[in-house]
Amino acid sequence: MITLEHLEKRYGDTYAVRDLNLAFPDASITALLGPSGCGKTTTLRMINRLIEPSGGKVLLDGQDAAALRPEALRRGIGYVIQQIGLFPHLSVAQNVATVPDLLGRDRARTNARVDELLDLVGLDPRTFRDKRPGELSGGQAQRVGVARALAADPPVLLMDEPFGALDPIARDEVQERFLGIQATLKKTVVIVSHDIDEALRMGDYVALMRAGSLEQFGTPDDLVRRPATPFVRQFLGDDANLRQLAGVPVRHFVQAGDTAGLPRLEAGTNTRTAIALLLRAGSESGGVWDGDRPLGVVSFRDLTRAEAAPAPDAPGRPA
Numbered sequence: 001m002i003t004l005e006h007l008e009k010r011y012g013d014t015y016a017v018r019d020l021n022l023a024f025p026d027a028s029i030t031a032l033l034g035p036s037g038c039g040k041t042t043t044l045r046m047i048n049r050l051i052e053p054s055g056g057k058v059l060l061d062g063q064d065a066a067a068l069r070p071e072a073l074r075r076g077i078g079y080v081i082q083q084i085g086l087f088p089h090l091s092v093a094q095n096v097a098t099v100p101d102l103l104g105r106d107r108a109r110t111n112a113r114v115d116e117l118l119d120l121v122g123l124d125p126r127t128f129r130d131k132r133p134g135e136l137s138g139g140q141a142q143r144v145g146v147a148r149a150l151a152a153d154p155p156v157l158l159m160d161e162p163f164g165a166l167d168p169i170a171r172d173e174v175q176e177r178f179l180g181i182q183a184t185l186k187k188t189v190v191i192v193s194h195d196i197d198e199a200l201r202m203g204d205y206v207a208l209m210r211a212g213s214l215e216q217f218g219t220p221d222d223l224v225r226r227p228a229t230p231f232v233r234q235f236l237g238d239d240a241n242l243r244q245l246a247g248v249p250v251r252h253f254v255q256a257g258d259t260a261g262l263p264r265l266e267a268g269t270n271t272r273t274a275i276a277l278l279l280r281a282g283s284e285s286g287g288v289w290d291g292d293r294p295l296g297v298v299s300f301r302d303l304t305r306a307e308a309a310p311a312p313d314a315p316g317r318p319a
């Protein structure tokens with residue numbers, strides 16, 4: 001469990017983070033959400049001590065992070081950022097193996113682990129392990145970044161706007177892929193986002209910050225339906241229900257049917273993106289695929305109907 005107690009970061013007279021008290025539940029994703037400059041990144045980087053607090057504490061399983069050596073601390077904490085900084089002269093496999101190699105782990109075991117991780121993030125190791133970062137798309141590079149962060153099997157993963165640079169379709173796909181991974185690995189994940197849709201979609205919990213302090217902590221549902229303050233309501237916007245729905249993958253609307261000749265939608269594509277894709281294709285319905293497996297069809301009408309009048313119990317994220 002990561003716990004923040006009266007955590008503070010001052011720069012001169014100004015507080016980037018002020019008296020922040022927060023516990024990140026184990027084996028869950030918590031999204032740190034809030035307007036630009038509210039202190040999300042500063043908070044995240046105080047957890048792995050890339051930034052030293054001016055006051056208060058970060059506790060990791062009850063241990064004061066300040067008492068640990070930063071290198072030892074960071075070994076147990078994966079870190080994924082937008083500019084993932086893959087080493088351009090190393091292959092994908094070597095990039096993923098960076099930390100296990102640094103730790104002097106057994107080569108054969110690391111090789112097997114690299115292949116496993118590439119599979120996990122949806123990159124066929126036979127195709128990708130020997131490629132250079134320059135040969136990858138943005139989404140593929142970001143997945144390599146996630147694989148690299150997972151390589152030493154850290155219990156904690158910190159992610160700072162990890163998917164911010166991707167186009168909406170690639171972002172949906174990588175987010176969905178990551179949720180699939182998390183369902184198996186159950187890491188304690190803290191993800192910084194200024195994107196409300198992303199936070200509501202990815203977070204088991206959301207911590208909404210404002211001016212360095214915590215405004216509300218709760219499940220996405222809590223924030224949407226029971227905003228604790230006018231700021232929360234205003235920040236999420238009047239279309240908060242809609243936003244929550246935008247995070248629902250199209251697989252929830254699939255019906256039996258033949259996908260032949262229909263525009264292809266990935267199972268994890270969110271409803272709003274799917275509507276845009278069908279509009280662009282001028283098609284009344286789309287075929288939904290999970291990788292190589294056709295799942296069925298979704299109709300434009302069902303998707304737009306769901307968007308226009310989200311049921312109070314609109315489906316949430318798949319369990």
Ligand SMILES: Nc1ncnc2c1ncn2[C@@H]1O[C@H](COP(=O)(O)OP(=O)(O)OP(=O)(O)O)[C@@H](O)[C@H]1O
Binds near residue numbers: 037042194
């Ligand atoms: N090194 C620094 N020196 C002075 N002020 C800083 C420094 N780093 C951050 N700040 C200030 O602290 C506040 C919080 O910054 P932080 O980067 O944590 O915000 P954020 O919520 O992550 O913002 P964004 O979403 O724009 O990345 C901002 O007002 C920022 O200007």
